[in-house]
Amino acid sequence: MDANQIIEKLQERFGADRVQVDEQARRGGAVVAVDDLAEIMRFLRDDTELAMDFLNSVSGIDLLGLKGTDTDNLRSIYHLYSYGQRHEFSVSVDVPRDEPKVPSMTSLWASAIWMERESYDLLGIIYEGHPGLTRLLLPTEFEGHPLRKDWKEGDFVMGISTTRDTPIDLLKFFHDKMGGEVPPGLTTDINPPTETGNAPEVE
Amino acid sequence: MTLQNQHGEQIGSSFQLIEEGNELTLNMGPHHPSTHGVLRFILKTDGEVLRRCVPDVGFLHRAIESIGEKCTYDGFMPYTDRVDYIAAMFANHCYALAVEELLELELPRRAEYLRVISDELNRMASHLLGLGAMAMDIGAVTPFLHMLREREHINTYIEELCGQRITYNYQRIGGVSHDLPHGWRDRLLDYLDHFEKVIPELNRLVTGNQIFIERSANVGAISAQQAISYGLVGPNLRSSGVDFDLRRDRPYSAYPEFEFEVPVGRGEMGTIGDCYDRFVVRIQEMQQSISILRQALLKLPTGNHMAKMPKKIKPDAGLHAYSRIESARGEMLGWVMGSGGKNAWRVRFRTGSFNAMGIIEEISRGMMLADVIAFIASLDIIAPEIDR
Numbered sequence: 001m002d003a004n005q006i007i008e009k010l011q012e013r014f015g016a017d018r019v020q021v022d023e024q025a026r027r028g029g030a031v032v033a034v035d036d037l038a039e040i041m042r043f044l045r046d047d048t049e050l051a052m053d054f055l056n057s058v059s060g061i062d063l064l065g066l067k068g069t070d071t072d073n074l075r076s077i078y079h080l081y082s083y084g085q086r087h088e089f090s091v092s093v094d095v096p097r098d099e100p101k102v103p104s105m106t107s108l109w110a111s112a113i114w115m116e117r118e119s120y121d122l123l124g125i126i127y128e129g130h131p132g133l134t135r136l137l138l139p140t141e142f143e144g145h146p147l148r149k150d151w152k153e154g155d156f157v158m159g160i161s162t163t164r165d166t167p168i169d170l171l172k173f174f175h176d177k178m179g180g181e182v183p184p185g186l187t188t189d190i191n192p193p194t195e196t197g198n199a200p201e202v203e
Numbered sequence: 204m205t206l207q208n209q210h211g212e213q214i215g216s217s218f219q220l221i222e223e224g225n226e227l228t229l230n231m232g233p234h235h236p237s238t239h240g241v242l243r244f245i246l247k248t249d250g251e252v253l254r255r256c257v258p259d260v261g262f263l264h265r266a267i268e269s270i271g272e273k274c275t276y277d278g279f280m281p282y283t284d285r286v287d288y289i290a291a292m293f294a295n296h297c298y299a300l301a302v303e304e305l306l307e308l309e310l311p312r313r314a315e316y317l318r319v320i321s322d323e324l325n326r327m328a329s330h331l332l333g334l335g336a337m338a339m340d341i342g343a344v345t346p347f348l349h350m351l352r353e354r355e356h357i358n359t360y361i362e363e364l365c366g367q368r369i370t371y372n373y374q375r376i377g378g379v380s381h382d383l384p385h386g387w388r389d390r391l392l393d394y395l396d397h398f399e400k401v402i403p404e405l406n407r408l409v410t411g412n413q414i415f416i417e418r419s420a421n422v423g424a425i426s427a428q429q430a431i432s433y434g435l436v437g438p439n440l441r442s443s444g445v446d447f448d449l450r451r452d453r454p455y456s457a458y459p460e461f462e463f464e465v466p467v468g469r470g471e472m473g474t475i476g477d478c479y480d481r482f483v484v485r486i487q488e489m490q491q492s493i494s495i496l497r498q499a500l501l502k503l504p505t506g507n508h509m510a511k512m513p514k515k516i517k518p519d520a521g522l523h524a525y526s527r528i529e530s531a532r533g534e535m536l537g538w539v540m541g542s543g544g545k546n547a548w549r550v551r552f553r554t555g556s557f558n559a560m561g562i563i564e565e566i567s568r569g570m571m572l573a574d575v576i577a578f579i580a581s582l583d584i585i586a587p588e589i590d591r
């Protein structure tokens with residue numbers, strides 16, 4: 001089955017208003033509501049014609065500020081594949097930013113356990129019903145979800161400074177400390193550091 | 204479970220032994236030699252039997268997906284090398300393919316062939332290291348050296364191709380960076396004749412070795428159902444008896460033009476899907492790689508190695524596409540979403556090692572401590588690919 005046939009089959013089963021076509025997916029996909037997700041995913045896995053037995057990926061995205069959209073939703077995309085039928089499909093679900101709760105797929109595919117943890121870690125999407133939704137890649141003490149578009153790196157992350165002096169400043173510092181003259185190449189007028197500590201772009 | 208420094212300040216989580224009744228909590232890694240990179244496992248053991256093995260990953264997290272949002276499409280290419288530095292060609296290919304799918308680019312056939320050639324060379328190199336490391340983890344150091352010797356030869360060929368031995372940055376959006384050097388094709392064909400004779404030697408040294416068989420057969424068997432549910436991919440999936448290979452069943456690049464077999468685990472020395480099967484499947488895959496390489500080198504078409512590229516790569520906002528390729532560690536999914544500008548809105552890699560890590564906790568329950576080393580090694584896990 002190709003993606004259009006899968007969408008037709010889903011629309012036949014759930015109604016055309018509950019399964020929308022993802023126009024922007026190159027290989028076809030559907031957009032569904034959060035409340036329908038668990039039911040539709042179960043159907044995709046258990047139906048004998050669809051038989052999506054491989055959950056390939058769970059990817060989170062932040063839509064805040066994306067051109068052409070005026071939402072600030074988070075989105076979770078599921079890429080599915082069927083080893084028996086050799087076809088693939090993707091399902092997207094949008095959730096509001098302040099309450100990003102999505103039903104967990106861990107009861108359908110065990111591979112979701114780690115992928116949902118990763119998505120929670122980096123984007124803060126909460127997968128309800130997950131057996132242990134903890135941070136995976138980042139340390140447990142880490143604050144915030146760095147793949148969100150409004151996440152800002154602080155001056156310090158877990159006690160480690162995120163900015164550093166320019167090498168020229170460092171050279172000058174050591175040179176001054178030793179009481180010598182600053183060599184002509186090391187004057188401060190070369191790329192004076194900005195407030196963030198990074199040298200400005202050279203035009 | 205916290206560790207304090209001499210001033211009584213908390214400096215991190217503990218890495219020490221904790222004894223509760225019969226159960227011992229033991230830390231393995233992050234710098235354990237058999238953990239294939241910087242990986243940590245928290246083991247709960249009863250004597251020598253494991254009750255639980257909890258992987259702790261993220262020590263090599265370099266925020267590659269985040270960097271992908273901040274670079275231009277071409278500018279991100281060198282970073283993809285670092286996704287999996289043992290088999291860098293595949294992440295190159297995966298990302299390039301995803302962007303090409305966004306742009307709907309058609310590649311010259313020669314470029315596709317060069318991609319297949321570099322992929323298969325890299326697959327051989329990666330399997331050699333993975334198999335050698337598995338043999339070494341089990342206690343055989345000699346095969347590792349034999350395999351590294353061969354890997355060095357392959358690296359030299361790749362170095363002639365693109366100037367690098369580890370992080371190749373060879374495959375680009377729209378093709379590959381360089382055409383073949385003069386005389387390279389014939390020399391590689393000669394080398395393949397040599398390498399074909401090395402595999403039986405390795406089989407005599409390791410695969411047929413009774414100690415190796417005792418250590419790996421019937422250890423860590425994964426059923427086909429478990430493998431599919433946990434999303435194992437590539438050689439790990441095939442050794443569990445699932446006959447699936449993206450190169451054959453969902454062809455990409457020039458793979459439909461070659462004939463090759465897909466080795467599947469048969470439980471030769473024990474159960475289907477045990478550590479021994481995973482080892483044998485990889486050995487057989489190298490043989491298939493030789494066959495694909497020979498066909499590709501002999502059939503290599505003339506033409507350009509780069510497609511005609513649009514001046515600026517600017518896919519529409521919100522448009523997203525993904526690619527799936529058969530990497531050395533199994534299927535890799537690369538997913539890219541356009542932002543309408545010169546940077547991607549979101550880049551994602553779902554890698555083979557990441558999925559393989561998820562199954563360790565399930566399978567290792569009740570295993571012997573020494574067997575879990577063989578089990579982890581047989582999954583051919585590489586830490587940077589998990590953490591990205």
